[in-house]
Amino acid sequence: MEGRPLEERELVLRAQRGDARAYEEIVRTHQQIAFRVAYLVTGNAAEAEDAAQEGFIKAWRAFGRFKPELPVRPWLLQIVANEARNRRRSAGRRAQLALRAERAALPGATAPSPEHAVVDAAERQRLLEALDGLPDDARLVLSCRFLLGLSEEETAATLDVKRGTVKSRTARALDRLKETYERA
Amino acid sequence: MNVPELERDLEALAAEVAWPPTPELRLQLDPRRRRRFVEGRRALVLVVAVLLLALAVAFAVPSARTAILRFFHLRGATVELVDRLPPAQERDLGADLANPVSLEQAERDLGFRILLPPHAGRPPVHEFAHTVSMLLAAPEPVLLTELHVGNENGPGILKKVAGIGSGVEWVDVGGDPGLWVPGGHVFFGPGAPARIAGNVLLWVHGGITLRLEGKHLAKNAAIRFASTIR
Structure with missing residues (x-):
């Protein structure tokens, strides 16, 4: 198997x-x-x-x-x-997440670096809030793929969509998140 | 920030999210547990239940919501006449069967010798919750299910509910007691939703309770065939 x-x-x-x-x-x-x-x-x-x-x-x-x-x-x-x-x-309501960034700094991180845009608690929280502010389809696909680490197949099953939809929805959601995050 | 950087940030964020603590799920997984029935149409219906008598209450048979007009008992089986037919779907005989296992595996798991018709060979069987089932091609496509009821307090597994008028009758199956239940009734098997069943012969042989179902199975043909299952 x-x-x-x-x-x-x-x-x-x-x-x-x-x-x-x-x-x-x-x-x-x-x-x-x-x-x-x-x-x-x-x-x-x-x-x-x-x-x-x-x-x-x-x-x-x-x-x-x-x-x-x-x-x-x-x-x-x-x-x-x-x-x-x-x-x-x-x-009959929209999910209101209350996800928080847990730690004050990345493990081992001593200072902000170009490799990690999320280097302090405020930035991480801002990214989470930007994610939470996305429409459901976008929020769920990004949360499944990146926060939960689900594969495309698992994400497709979870969201009850085709695998191709996961790909396209992820790309669109990332664009939208980037826009929202940079604007915030 | 470009998209690959954003992806990296999201991946890094995954380890940082303060999720609510995962609760310890408490599942009640009795394979015999079934949903409570919603009210069905009002009609004179026949309910056939094959189950351990000692577990009848725990199984929540529709007796709480449908009046039992009459019942019959066979070893480990109860046949009830009730006033309302529980809801059910019509599905193929083999629609709810688990994946097949070898006869030897099933006999090891269940602890009894599985009875077979002559010339059946060693067919694969479908095992679930103390029952074993097999699809047979003759005398017509039929589903044969067997369970061993060691004593009245042993594990129960089959529950069957049937609607319609009448026609349930005691029959002699090669010297063993049996019940003939005409089709159109509702069947509750382990691990599957209720379904409308075809004609069924129930009988007991050598401590094993057997159930033979076929859509067009005729009573006399069923009895003749059942008599050969040893």
């Missing part, structure tokens, strides 16, 4: 035979990234938790139909993100 540890495939097969412990192990592996995806979509930690929880339960119910030759993470993220979108749609 390309790109997937053997243990995960074994866990997937065991879970498909109804082994709840194997599935729980899969959930433990992916719950952080799934929760963060849900948080990006809903903008609310409590709703993100509910979405992740319900998404993982729905995935369990559908696990018999998952193709074990495929990587499981994009599939799980797709289900959790979909659950998060539904919740947000029901709430």
Whole structure:
């Protein structure tokens, strides 16, 4: 199985035979990234938790139909993100993120450098705020790709769009973010 | 700042974001757990449930929302007549099956010898939550599902709900007790949403509860075929 540890495939097969412990192990592996995806979509930690929880339960119910030759993470993220979108749609509001830059300086950084435009807390926070100010499509695609480090395939599954759309949307979103950031 | 620089900044930012702490998810993963049923149309319907009697309440069968008019019991199985049919979709026999495993693997996992019709060879089977299923081509495309009910407190796995008029009857399957359930009822299998099932024969042989389903399966043909499954 390309790109997937053997243990995960074994866990997937065991879970498909109804082994709840194997599935729980899969959930433990992916719950952080799934929760963060849900948080990006809903903008609310409590709703993100509910979405992740319900998404993982729905995935369990559908696990018999998952193709074990495929990587499981994009599939799980797709289900959790979909659950998060539904919740947000029901709430009828835009996600308001409250992401903050965590540390005062980059590890090991002693002074600003051309390689790192984000060298102090204020700059990082400004970049995050510029990102948060983008329209949802742009904000989500950049957050998935850069903040969460998802692959194009995983981002496509999470956003429920084609891989080509991820590419074009990312390019447009970067242009827009650059514009917003420089203007701010 | 150009776009590549912006990409680098975003990548650097990833390690700096103060995400909310990831909660420990508490999942209830009983494979037998099913959603509660929403109210269905009002009609005289037949509900067939195959499940462990001891777990019937935990399974939240629609009995809470639909009046049980009559029921039958087979080893580890309950057939209920109710007044409302739960919602369900029509799907292919094999639509909800897990990926196949070898017969040997399933027998090791489940701990009982899987019964087979003659000339079936060693077909791949689909295992999920203490049940094993296989699609067979003869006497027509059918789905055969087996479960071992060691005792009344053992693991339950199948639940089946059926609508419509009548036609449920006790039958003799080669000397074993059986129930014939005409099609149009609703079936609840493990790990899959409810679906409308075809004609079904339920019977018990050697401690194994078996279920044979086919869209156009005739009662007598089903009984003859079932008698050969050993």
